[in-house]
Amino acid sequence: MQxxxxxxxxxxxxxxxxxxxxxxxNQVLIWAIPWHIRDFTNNPxxxxxxxxxxxxxxxxxxxFAGAIADSFNRRRVVFITQGMMGSVGLxxxxxxxxxxxxxxxxxxxLGLHAxxxxxxxxxxxxxxxxxxxxxxxxxxxxxxxFGIQIASLGGPVLSGWLLNRFGQSAAxxxxxxxxxxxxxxxxxxxxxxxxxxETARKGIDWESIKEGxxxxxxxxxxxxxxxxxxxxxxxxxxxxxxxxxxxDILGLNAAQYGWLSAASALGATAxxxxxxxxxxxxxxxxxxxAAVGTIGVSAIMFGFSRSFPLSMGAxxxxxxxxxxxxxxRSTIRQTHTSDNLRGRMTSVNQIFxxxxxxxxxxxxxxxxxxxxxxxxxxxxxxxxxxxxGWIGFQWPKLRGYDGATR
Numbered sequence: 462m463q464x465x466x467x468x469x470x471x472x473x474x475x476x477x478x479x480x481x482x483x484x485x486x487n488q489v490l491i492w493a494i495p496w497h498i499r500d501f502t503n504n505p506x507x508x509x510x511x512x513x514x515x516x517x518x519x520x521x522x523x524x525f526a527g528a529i530a531d532s533f534n535r536r537r538v539v540f541i542t543q544g545m546m547g548s549v550g551l552x553x554x555x556x557x558x559x560x561x562x563x564x565x566x567x568x569x570x571l572g573l574h575a576x577x578x579x580x581x582x583x584x585x586x587x588x589x590x591x592x593x594x595x596x597x598x599x600x601x602x603x604x605x606x607f608g609i610q611i612a613s614l615g616g617p618v619l620s621g622w623l624l625n626r627f628g629q630s631a632a633x634x635x636x637x638x639x640x641x642x643x644x645x646x647x648x649x650x651x652x653x654x655x656x657x658x659e660t661a662r663k664g665i666d667w668e669s670i671k672e673g674x675x676x677x678x679x680x681x682x683x684x685x686x687x688x689x690x691x692x693x694x695x696x697x698x699x700x701x702x703x704x705x706x707x708x709d710i711l712g713l714n715a716a717q718y719g720w721l722s723a724a725s726a727l728g729a730t731a732x733x734x735x736x737x738x739x740x741x742x743x744x745x746x747x748x749x750x751a752a753v754g755t756i757g758v759s760a761i762m763f764g765f766s767r768s769f770p771l772s773m774g775a776x777x778x779x780x781x782x783x784x785x786x787x788x789x790r791s792t793i794r795q796t797h798t799s800d801n802l803r804g805r806m807t808s809v810n811q812i813f814x815x816x817x818x819x820x821x822x823x824x825x826x827x828x829x830x831x832x833x834x835x836x837x838x839x840x841x842x843x844x845x846x847x848x849x850g851w852i853g854f855q856w857p858k859l860r861g862y863d864g865a866t867r
Contacts, residue, residue, distance in 0.1 A: 467601035472650050473592040479646020480585075481608045483543060486639025487578075488616020489623070490550050492703075492722050493632040494571060496624055496715065497557075499704040501564045505834055509826015511701035514568055516819035518576040519812055523583075524670045527808020530583035531669070531801060536653045539588060540644060542581035547640030549574040554633035582811050587803040590795060591653050602791050607733035610784060613726035621719015673805025682797060683806070685856035686749065686790045687813050692848040693753045693786075694817030696841035697760035697779070699825035705834055711769050724773045725780030732784035742789065746862035749789045750853045755782040757845030764839030790814075793862070 468474045495508055529538060549570050556562035593601045623632040678684055699706075700722075707718040736742065756779050763775035798806045821841070828837035853860045 483643030484612035490636035505829040512819040512822025527805035530804025535584040538584035545577035550637030557630040610729040617722035625715035691813040698821030724776035728777035728780030729784035760842030
């Protein structure tokens with residue numbers, strides 16, 4: 462097996478392992494927090510509030526984060542924001558170890574983490590095209606996504622193991638240490654060239670933000686692919702409620718909760734690895750629609766499941782389908798966007814591809830308290846299947862897209 466094309470380029474080869482370990486830390490942190498909140502209360506809405514806290518900075522800061530990614534050094538932005546996220550892990554570890562932590566502490570620090578994450582994402586997504594030539598970009602995106610999925614698989618499992626074996630503070634401390642890996646890789650990479658906006662227009666201004674919004678909403682491929690992801694995640698996601706499924710529906714312990722939380726990443730890792738070995742993916746539009754439709758069907762299965770293996774299987778299929786969807790959507794966005802617009806385009810997309818899951822958590826938490834969490838998730842899966850048909854009908858150019866034309 463040959464080394465992937467993108468990993469033959471020095472800066473990306475340094476960046477990739479640091480990104481993986483940093484993402485493991487992020488996953489350890491975000492899966493430890495819901496389990497901790499469940500210790501305070503058994504109300505599904507208290508877990509659904511996690512989505513609301515993450516949604517607020519997504520809506521408030523995303524557009525500005527994109528302008529910053531296009532105006533300032535992306536490597537430096539990623540370094541600062543990842544350092545802030547690691548500091549949140551340290552603060553949670555200290556408060557938990559001192560036995561002084563309260564629910565509002567968790568919510569407050571979660572909000573700080575979410576804010577730093579929002580400013581990190583456009584810079585991080587826009588950094589990869591600066592590390593490899595255009596001929597290696599699709600491979601780099603596939604390899605990067607595969608690495609993130611490895612981390613998304615290992616992070617929840619590690620989080621559950623630490624929670625079960627050493628307790629809550631150990632999980633938070635481990636997350637903080639792992640964030641140090643991406644900081645190290647960013648230091649070792651050295652300067653990264655990037656295209657910036659013209660000096661006369663440089664800065665964070667509404668005209669530059671408006672330019673990114675108009676580009677995204679007028680593009681015949683980026684807009685429908687963005688809406689497709691938003692509706693799918695809004696309707697089917699309930700990640701912050703996973704402790705509820707684990708404890709109250711399936712009767713699992715913390716270690717098993719870690720595996721349940723990692724199930725979708727397991728499927729995504731398998732698909733990501735397979736796609737990283739493929740030089741060209743054709744009929745991307747039809748494949749994208751089919752993948753999202755499969756997410757809806759699997760969400761129905763997960764909602765009605767009362768079996769640990771069946772629930773794991775449904776989440777594995779969801780993760781595998783989401784991996785295919787994410788790689789195709791990312792390739793469409795990066796291929797059809799110039800470098801000086803990538804940060805702002807990503808920030809607009811960020812509102813939707815992050816806002817969807819967060820709103821999904823809020824929706825599932827609220828409906829879960831009314832009709833029950835399982836039924837809320839199953840009904841969302843049915844609505845997801847319907848939305849795929851609607852988008853495929855409304856945007857035939859997406860349905861017929863094969864990746865061959867720009």
